Amino acid sequence: MSGHVVPVKTYVFVFLALMVLTGLTTGVAFIDLHAWNTPAALAIAVVKMLLVVLFFMHVKYSPKLTKMVVVAGFFFLSLLVAFTLADELTRNWSPRALDWSTAASVTHSPR
Amino acid sequence: MSTTVIAEIPGHERPSVERVNYLNVDHSVKSWLLTHDHKRIALLYLISITLMFFVGGFFAVLMRLNLIEPTGLVAPETYNKLFTMHGVIMVFFFLVPSIPATLGNFLVPMMIGARDLAFPRINLLSWYIYILGAAFTLYAVISGGVDTGWTFYTPYSSSFSHTSVIPTAVGVFITGFSSILTGLNFIVTIHKMRAPGLTWFRLPLFIWAMYATSVIFILGTPVIAITLFLLGLERLLHIGIFDPAIGGDPILFQHMFWFYSHPAVYIMILPGMGVMSELITAFSRKRIFGYTFVAFSSLAIAIISFLVWGHHMFVTGQSVYAGLIFSVLSFLVAIPSAIKVFNWTATLYKGSISYEAPMLYALGFIGLFTMGGLTGLFLASLATDVHLNGTYFIVAHFHYIMVGGAVMAYLGGLHFWWPKITGRLYPDAWARFAALVIFVGFNLTFFPQFVLGYLGMPRRYAVYPGEFQVLNVMSSAGASILGVGYLIPLIYFIWSFKYGPLAGPNPWGAKGLEWTTPSPPPTENFEEVPIVTEQAYNYAGTSESAHG
Known part of the structure; x- marks a missing residue:
């Protein structure tokens, strides 16, 4: 494959960055951020992923067509996540019938 | 048909000096198993998927046999395995690879004037991966089968079923990579290897359909692989992902499963639509009506197909608000599908139509696909779906598609x-008869x-109330007719491969670069790289010849 030759220095730098971020993920896991536990871990993972895709996979130096293909992949992944969340986050909006066992112990009719 | 055939002299099947082509260039087994020729790989795929088609069909025969009696003939557990194996084999090992891996492999380079696909070795690898995946699945069949349904719904598949779920899932997982490689190969080939002058809007619509299909292959297949991998993890290691008893969410499985498996329906039908555009134009001797609309509707279908998966989940616990969005989006996909049907019909208008066997399949497709598509709208409506979901209405709907x-x-394209x-012709009268038998048997x-x-x-269900028996017996009778209809082409194709009269380079008088080379083509497809100077389907002959 012809194309851009990346200096070894860049690879080493990216490798070190990945190592530091791995350490950060481990460190953050010991701090309880409550609702932010997952977002924090995911945010670090996304940064690491971008480093790998852009430098190790050479997307930064690739033609526009390749970049478009990569972006398309992430776009469709975002569709999967967004529409699944559209279900997950709205599931409790509609009123639900009571469970039969709880309904039996409730004396008044729910109005 | 004899009028349209450029036949050799009767009685002289083989010319004295046989022309070297991709079939006779080397007869050794090694030359087939290690071939890089897209045409030979297409034939390897053709043999493999035909085998799987008849294995899957065998299970269907047993199911229909069981349903002749309301009380059933086989044990319910056996029946569960029959419909599961039928679904898994037909969907993942026949329908998904059917047109892309056989006709697509053969035709993509030929239609764009290339000597092969962009990555011939990867093409061969995709066939071996397919075979490995099929081997796992067939092992699952002989090791007792699997009973989850082809949808592998959790938590039944991950926590309760005692059948060969893992080997089947591994088989489907592996064979997915063969789809990804095929899609990758097609996209790169179509972008990079078109003949001089063959601009995007001069491409045959089959190529547009293959391109759209490849996009789905690449974007969708990894998700089913991940989903089945997680299913395997939950089943083997009891990590709570999908089973609510151990902290999972069963509806998450359905989201991930259908994110691939709904677009997979379009993997099956889009290539068929591509074939249709070729057949309709060739046998009505007209340029397609609304070329750009048909081309872009393929891409529209590919993209919208990723936005509708929730319509499989209206009654399984998905939020009604998400259901509302998915219902609206599902209606949208009817638009590009209808564009295609209307444009094929408009192409027939004032065309010089002839009714050779491939055209009979094409006309059958228009009617049956329309019925399948319109009944889909019943199922995409939130309210009617409550009544129809999980019934034979769905089974009928997706079989029509x-x-x-x-x-x-697929059969129309294979005949074409x-x-x-x-390089040989089949008996057209038998082919027309088979098309008719299949149409009647199917309906x-x-x-x-x-x-x-x-x-x-x-x-x-293996059993049913007695009042449904008449309709079930009708259905089973139809299945036996359909089965015979599929065996007839198998017989005359095998016959014609050896004994059929020689076909000239262009027996149908069709347009397209693939018809400008000898039949069967030489290994390198074209002796000279063709230069394209005209639009696709130029049956009116308004400008200069396609072959430079």
């Missing part, structure tokens, strides 16, 4: 390009199922 649509187009692939099998489903007969 997958068999009435995809398989009809068979003289190009093998007799599946139309009663619409009625059964509407009346409330649930799918996936």
Whole structure:
């Protein structure tokens, strides 16, 4: 494959960055951020992923067509996540019938 | 048909000096198993998927046999395995690879004037991966089968089923990579290897359809692989992902499963639509009506197909608000599908139509696909779906798309390009007869199922109330006719491969670069790289010749 030759220095730098971020993920896991536990871990993972895709996979130096293909992949992944969340986050909006066992112990009719 | 055939002198089957082509260039087994020729790989795929088609069909025969009696003939556990194996084999090992891996492999380079696909070795690798995946699945069959349904719904598949779920899932997982490689190969080939002058809007519509299909292959297949991998993890290591008893969410499985498996329906039908555009134009001797609309509707279908998966989940616990969005989006996909149907019909208008066997399949496709598509709208409506979901109405609906649509187009395409692939003609009278038998058998099998489903007969049960027997017997009778209809082409294709009269380079008088080379083509497809100077389907002959 012809194309851009990346200096070894860049690879080493990216490798070190990945190592530091791995350490950060481990460190953050010991701090309880409550609702932010997952977002924090995911945010670090996304940064690491971008480093790998852009430098190790050479997307930064690739033609526009390749970049478009990569972006398309992430776009469709975002569709999967967004529409699944559209279900997950709205599931409790509609009123639900009571469970039969709880309904039996409730004396008044729910109005 | 004899009028349209450029036949050799009768009685002289083989010319004294046989022309070297891709079939006779080397007869050794090694030359086939290690071939890099896209045409030979297409034939390897053709043999493999035909085998799988008849294995899957065998299970269907047993199911229909069981349903002749309301009390059933086999044990319910056995019946569960029959419909599961039928679904898994037909969907993942026949329908998904059917047109892309056989006709697509053969035709993509030929239609764009290239000598091979962009990555010939990867192409061969994809066939070996397919075979490995099929081997795992066939192992699952002989090791007792699997009973989860082809949808592998959790938590039944991950925590309760005692059948060969893992080998089947591994088989489907592996064979997915063969789809990804095929899609990758097609996209790069179509972008980079078109003949000089062959601009995007001069491409045959089959190529547009293959391109759209490849996009789905690449974007969708990894998700089913991940989903089945997680299913395996939950089953083997009891990590709570999908089973609510150990902290999972079963509906998450359905989201991930259908994110691939709904677009997979379009993997099956889009190539069929591509074949249709070629058949309709060739046998009505007209340029397609609204070329750009048909081309872009393929891409529109590919993209919208990723936004509708929730319509499989209206009654399984998905939020009604998400259901509302998915319902609206599902209606949208009807638009590009209808554009295609209307444009094919408009192409027929004032065309010089002839009724050779491939055209009979094409006309069958228009009617059956329309019925399958319109009944889909019943299921995309939130309210009617509550009544129809999980009944035989759904079974009939998707068989009208997958068999009435995809398989009809596949057979039509196979009949159309068979003289190009093998260099020989098949008996046209038998072929027309078979097309008719298949059409009648198909409708007799599946139309009663619409009625059964509407009346409330649930799918996936080995037994049923006596009042449904007449319609079930009709359906089973139709299945036996359909089975015979599929065996007839198998017989005359095998016969014609050796004994059929020689076909000239272009027995149908069709347009397209693949018809400008000899049949069967030489290994390098074209002796000289063709230069394209005209639009596709130039049947009116308004400008200069296609072959430079």
